[in-house]
Each structure stands twice: as structure tokens, then as C-alpha cells.
Amino acid sequence: MTDTSTASAESVPLAPRAWPLLGHALPLLRDPLAFIMSLSGYREMVRVRLGPSSAVMICDPDLTRQVFLNDRTFDKGGPIYDRIREVIGDGLSTCAYPLHRRQRRLCQPSFHPTRLAGYGAVFARAAAAKAGSWRDGDVLDVTQEMMTLTTRATMETMFSGALPAETMQRCLADTAVIVSAFFRRMMTPALLRRLPTRQKRRYDDARTRLAATIAEIIAERRADPTDHADLLSTLVAAVDEESEDGRRQLNDAELADEALTFFLGGMETTAITLAWALHLLATNPDVQHRLKAETDRVLAGKKLDPAHLPSLGLASRVVTETLRLYPPAWMMTRVVREDAELGGVRFKGGSTIVLSPYLLHRRADLYDEPDRFDPDRWLDAQPDRATYIPFGAGARKCIGDQFALTEAILALTAIVERWELTPVGDQPFQPKVETSLSSRGLRLRLTERRPSGAGDAERSAAAPLSASVQPSTQPGAAACPVKHGK
Numbered sequence: 001m002t003d004t005s006t007a008s009a010e011s012v013p014l015a016p017r018a019w020p021l022l023g024h025a026l027p028l029l030r031d032p033l034a035f036i037m038s039l040s041g042y043r044e045m046v047r048v049r050l051g052p053s054s055a056v057m058i059c060d061p062d063l064t065r066q067v068f069l070n071d072r073t074f075d076k077g078g079p080i081y082d083r084i085r086e087v088i089g090d091g092l093s094t095c096a097y098p099l100h101r102r103q104r105r106l107c108q109p110s111f112h113p114t115r116l117a118g119y120g121a122v123f124a125r126a127a128a129a130k131a132g133s134w135r136d137g138d139v140l141d142v143t144q145e146m147m148t149l150t151t152r153a154t155m156e157t158m159f160s161g162a163l164p165a166e167t168m169q170r171c172l173a174d175t176a177v178i179v180s181a182f183f184r185r186m187m188t189p190a191l192l193r194r195l196p197t198r199q200k201r202r203y204d205d206a207r208t209r210l211a212a213t214i215a216e217i218i219a220e221r222r223a224d225p226t227d228h229a230d231l232l233s234t235l236v237a238a239v240d241e242e243s244e245d246g247r248r249q250l251n252d253a254e255l256a257d258e259a260l261t262f263f264l265g266g267m268e269t270t271a272i273t274l275a276w277a278l279h280l281l282a283t284n285p286d287v288q289h290r291l292k293a294e295t296d297r298v299l300a301g302k303k304l305d306p307a308h309l310p311s312l313g314l315a316s317r318v319v320t321e322t323l324r325l326y327p328p329a330w331m332m333t334r335v336v337r338e339d340a341e342l343g344g345v346r347f348k349g350g351s352t353i354v355l356s357p358y359l360l361h362r363r364a365d366l367y368d369e370p371d372r373f374d375p376d377r378w379l380d381a382q383p384d385r386a387t388y389i390p391f392g393a394g395a396r397k398c399i400g401d402q403f404a405l406t407e408a409i410l411a412l413t414a415i416v417e418r419w420e421l422t423p424v425g426d427q428p429f430q431p432k433v434e435t436s437l438s439s440r441g442l443r444l445r446l447t448e449r450r451p452s453g454a455g456d457a458e459r460s461a462a463a464p465l466s467a468s469v470q471p472s473t474q475p476g477a478a479a480c481p482v483k484h485g486k
């Protein structure tokens with residue numbers, strides 16, 4: 001029976017400045033963030049048109065949460081997911097509701113807190129090696145540097161240290177090609193996407209090679225299934241006890257999809273978060289100064305270690321605040337699977353819903369001085385699960401949230417311990433809106449903090465990473481001081 005007390009989605013107000021045929025395509029392409037923020041005056045929802053199709057953007061935190069929590073009705077799907085599936089298949093982040101619960105059960109053990117402590121040791125070593133590879137006075141391409149750091153650390157934690165240097169280099173290069181081409185392909189109409197251009201060939205080759213490399217690694221691991229204490233070992237061993245025979249495991253194709261999902265999904269988001277955090281520190285020298293003081297007090301001349309995490313309160317708040325101001329997943333979409341009601345509005349099956357952490361995180365009625373970088377706003381406040389959503393929420397919440405936070409806090413600490421960061425030029429740096437809220441093109445100048453010679457031990461740590469991840473003997477030792485509740 002139809003509920004006559006609810007309004008139809010067509011009655012949701014249309015955002016202003018829609019052009020006759022194009023709808024809001026021009027302002028969205030010209031300056032997507034300004035367009036999204038221009039909608040913040042709508043308290044509940046607003047309709048946006050792109051050519052002939054329209055989507056409803058949810059502006060209210062409680063309605064956003066209802067969408068996240070009802071993942072059976074508000075499911076993943078639609079053209080954006082079709083593009084993502086081209087690369088990572090039907091892995092955990094792209095699969096639709098009917099497949100999701102089982103995949104999540106199989107992947108969850110890979111992110112168990114007992115594993116995180118071991119991953120933390122890899123992150124600390126990788127960050128010290130990266131910080132040790134720079135020279136006084138260098139001007140860094142920050143995003144590029146953070147991408148190589150997180151790619152390396154992700155490779156190490158996923159496939160342990162046993163990867164030959166040549167394989168590692170190949171994966172790094174292929175990943176860079178895929179990530180840089182991805183957004184362009186998402187925005188290009190299907191017909192043009194199929195044209196055999198040089199860029200398309202590079203992208204296809206990189207995708208095929210990366211998939212083949214991962215298939216090779218999986219085949220080797222199947223032949224030697226001992227626990228390497230990395231993500232892949234846990235995925236290979238995972239058993240779905242709730243399956244019909246209680247013994248269902250991931251097959252090779254599923255394993256490859258999940259490995260690619262973790263690899264590509266995890267390293268770019270974390271790299272961007274780190275780049276923005278460094279930018280915010282460079283432009284807020286008082287916070288940078290306090291962070292250096294915290295680093296000195298906590299490390300007290302010792303090597304950075306995941307056991308330091310609970311004492312790195314300011315570093316943790318800097319990461320929390322960075323993710324508020326620059327959530328890499330600035331926008332997410334859902335498709336309505338069957339007719340449904342939300343906030344007194346009837347949505348037909350097939351409608352598209354847009355959610356935006358960027359919009360919620362910068363609403364003046366939810367945050368005091370929302371555009372100001374103020375890590376201390378988190379001093380006595382835990383992030384609210386409706387208004388702070390850099391990792392999403394509900395059953396589809398980021399499975400790698402603690403992994404990413406651990407990596408980011410340790411990396412920031414390792415960098416600030418050794419380097420002072422200052423902006424290059426006096427122009428404010430603006431995000432590039434791509435699949436993520438990209439920091440591409442960000443450059444910062446480095447000044448070494450210590451007298452020369454004092455850091456030789458760490459500089460020698462710039463050698464390639466090789467030791468494998470060790471499982472933790474202290475469950476929860478790497479537990480992050482930031483808690484994002486469900």
C-alpha cells in the first residue's frame with residue numbers, strides 16, 4: 001500500500017542555477033566543492049540534476065546515518081561502481097548487499113587488532129625510512145612522496161617482506177598509472193573510453209600487469225600456506241563458518257579482487273590524508289611546534305614504535321581534524337534498490353542518493369568555525385558518529401579505518417620528529433577534486449631539525465624494507481587513540 005503522508009522525490013527542492021539541458025553539470029565541473037557548500041543551506045535534502053538524470057543529496061546528519069545503516073535498501077551500485085569494478089572486480093567495497101555480509105566476514109580477521117600491532121611496526125619502519133631519505137632544503141612533491149610511502153607500507157603489510165625489489169617496483173609503477181587515470185575514465189563517456197588511445201593502452205597494460213602480479217603472489221602463497229603474518233595469509237586462511245557447509249573460503253578470483261581492493265583502496269586515501277595533514281602543519285606552525293614537542297617527549301630519543309601510539313594524543317587529533325577538513329571520500333553514492341521512504345520522502349527503486357562528508361564536516365551549525373584547523377576541538381570530544389563520517393558508517397564502514405589511522409599517526413610522528421615543514425610560495429593551496437579530495441601538486445619545503453650527523457642511524461634506515469610483519473603478542477597494543485564508533 002502506498003503511504004500518502006509522504007512526498008515524492010520530485011517534490012524535493014531543486015538546487016538553484018540548473019541549466020535547461022545540462023542541469024548543474026557546469027557548476028559541478030567548475031568548482032565541485034563550492035557547489036556542494038552552496039547547498040549547505042538546505043537542512044534535509046536537495047535535488048541536483050546532471051543532464052537528464054537527477055540525484056538527491058542528503059544534507060542532514062541523521063538522514064545520512066539512516067542511509068548508511070539501511071544498506072539493504074540504500075545499496076552500492078550505478079555507473080560509478082561499474083567503473084571501479086573494472087579495476088578491483090567485485091571485492092568488498094564494490095559488491096552489492098547480497099554478497100556483502102559473507103565477504104565482510106571473510107575479510108574482517110585481516111584487520112583484527114592483534115594483527116594491527118604487527119602492521120604498526122612495518123608502518124613505523126617505513127615512515128622512518130621515508131623521512132630518512134630526504135635532504136635538508138628539499139622541496140617535496142608531498143603527495144607523490146606519501147603515495148610511495150603508503151604503497152610500500154601496504155605492500156609490506158599485505159604480502160610481507162618477501163617480495164623481490166623488482167616486483168615491488170613494478171607494482172608501484174602500475175599503481176601510479178592506474179590511480180592517475182582512474183578519475184578521468186570515470187568522467188569519460190563509454191564511447192570515448194573505448195577509443196584505443198595511448199593513455200588507454202597504458203592504463204589497460206598497468207591493470208593487466210598488476211592483476212597478473214597479484215595472481216602470481218597468490219599462487220605462491222597457495223603453494224606455501226604457512227602464516228606469513230600479513231593480510232594475504234589471513235585472507236587465504238579465512239573460513240566462513242556461517243556458509244552452508246561451514247567451510248567456505250575465498251577462491252583465487254575472489255582473493256585477487258580483495259587483495260586489489262585493499263591495496264588500491266587503502267594506499268591512496270591514506271597518502272592523501274597524510275599530505276593534507278602535512279599541509280595543515282606547514283600552514284599552522286604553532287601546531288607543528290607543539291607536535292614536535294610531543295614527539296620529543298614521547299620518543300625521548302628512542303626509535304618510533306607502535307607502543308608509542310596511546311601517548312601520541314596531538315598527532316592523533318591532527319589526523320582526526322585533517323579527515324574532518326579534507327575527507328578523501330568527499331562524496332559517496334547509493335542506489336535505492338526498492339521503493340523506500342526517507343525523511344518523509346518516497347524514493348522510487350533505482351533513484352540515486354548522494355552523501356557528502358565534506359558538506360557535513362563544514363556545516364557551521366555542526367562545527368564552530370568549521371573552516372578553521374583546530375585539532376584541540378577533539379581534546380574533550382569524541383568524534384560524533386552522525387556528524388563525523390570520514391570512514392562512512394554502518395555495515396559498509398571502512399574496514400581499514402584503524403589500519404589507516406595507525407599508519408597516519410606513526411608517519412606524521414616520524415616526519416615531524418626530523419623535519420620542519422614550510423609552505424612554498426604564498427598562494428593558498430586548493431584541493432583537486434577527483435575520485436578523492438586530492439592534494440596533487442602540493443609542495444612543501446623541508447628544514448632538518450637536528451644538527452647534521454645526529455640522524456645517521458635513521459638515515460641508514462632508508463635501506464629497502466625487508467623484514468616481515470610479526471604477529472602481535474599483545475592484543476590491542478596498536479589500538480589507535482582515536483575511536484570511531486559505529
Ligand code: HEM
Nearest residue numbers: 092093265266269270329332390391392396398399400404
Ligand atoms: C584515511 C584513509 C581512509 C579513508 C578516509 C577511507 C574511507 C572509506 C570510506 C568513506 C568508506 C565507505 C565508503 C562507502 O560507504 O561508500 C571506506 C570503505 C572501505 N575501505 Fe577505506 N578508507 C581509508 C583507508 C582504508 C584502508 C587502509 C583500507 C585497507 C587496507 C581500506 C579499505 C576499505 C574497504 C575494503 C572498504 C569497503 C568496506 C565494506 O564495504 O565493507 N580503506 N573507506
